[in-house]
Amino acid sequence: MNKQTVSIFLNALLLAILFLGVIGCKDDPIDEIIEDTLYPTTIYRLSEETLLQMRNDFKQRNPDVYTSLNQFGFCDMLEPGGKNGVSGGFTKEEAITAVKEFVAQNPEYTGVKNPNDLQFSRIESFTGYNDAIFWNFRTENQIINNIEIDYTGILFQTQNKKLVSCYGNHFPNVYIPKKFNFNIEQAKSKLLGKEIIHWDIGGNPYSLGNVAEEHLQKAFAKLIIIPVTTDEKIELHITWQIYLDSLYYIFEIDVMTGEIIREIPTIIA
Numbered sequence: 001m002n003k004q005t006v007s008i009f010l011n012a013l014l015l016a017i018l019f020l021g022v023i024g025c026k027d028d029p030i031d032e033i034i035e036d037t038l039y040p041t042t043i044y045r046l047s048e049e050t051l052l053q054m055r056n057d058f059k060q061r062n063p064d065v066y067t068s069l070n071q072f073g074f075c076d077m078l079e080p081g082g083k084n085g086v087s088g089g090f091t092k093e094e095a096i097t098a099v100k101e102f103v104a105q106n107p108e109y110t111g112v113k114n115p116n117d118l119q120f121s122r123i124e125s126f127t128g129y130n131d132a133i134f135w136n137f138r139t140e141n142q143i144i145n146n147i148e149i150d151y152t153g154i155l156f157q158t159q160n161k162k163l164v165s166c167y168g169n170h171f172p173n174v175y176i177p178k179k180f181n182f183n184i185e186q187a188k189s190k191l192l193g194k195e196i197i198h199w200d201i202g203g204n205p206y207s208l209g210n211v212a213e214e215h216l217q218k219a220f221a222k223l224i225i226i227p228v229t230t231d232e233k234i235e236l237h238i239t240w241q242i243y244l245d246s247l248y249y250i251f252e253i254d255v256m257t258g259e260i261i262r263e264i265p266t267i268i269a
Helices: 003-024 048-061 092-105 184-189 213-217
Strands: 041-044 120-127 133-139 147-149 155-159 162-167 195-199 205-210 220-229 233-244 249-254 260-265
Touching (some): 092 120, 092 133, 092 162, 184 233, 220 260, 233 260
Antiparallel strands (some): 041 233, 195 205, 220 233, 233 249, 249 260
16 A cells, blocks of 8 residues: 555544444533433421421421421421410501511521522511411522522411411522533424423313424524422422524423423413
8 A cells, every 4th residue: 555545544534433433422411411310309208207306406496487397307387276376466567576586596497598588579478367476488489509499488476476378489509511412402302393382261172283493493592590398308490591582382301211290381271
């Protein structure tokens, strides 16, 4: 083999290697799924013995509160009734102070580390039976790494001059992977061709067509964390929330697995 033939052969081999290298570097989520054993953040149901101890501790620590703890050890509406408390009523500022004091005393049961981090989306007051004065508070959803966690607004209620109930929680120690397997464009591509089914007022399904490229190009998207709850555990899935405005539909796709975690129609017609 002469030098010219060898040179041609080597150049061809180099081009082949470069070509295969380019192909191998394609962003293909199916071939490059990273298995992250820390994901998703999972909270498991407590044993009955542990839960009984925690409920007793919560009751002793908060004798004026009639709500209790759910199977995961978080504040929940598990007991009926209410308490009159002492006469008179809180001012708004006093009620907010009572809420923050409760949170400071119960970080493991509310999931809130710093009471001053609480932001309220709703504050309202009303007078009830026997002129009892109530304040109701709802917090904003929890935010971690600039990502909202859905269903994490906490409800508090004061009656007269006592905080009497707490329902809901934030989540401590939420794990956010450093690298997602699916970026927003890869997540959108999983919806291409998917049929959109809506339901009318009578409960009858009807099709609005299939997801096309033009729908995906106009879609709004953001990251949101979805708690998926069963009797035994809570899993916190980080998802791309993709709003297909023209199809009146929302998909939420897991950033690590590519699975559709939730589908939400935005109209009933």
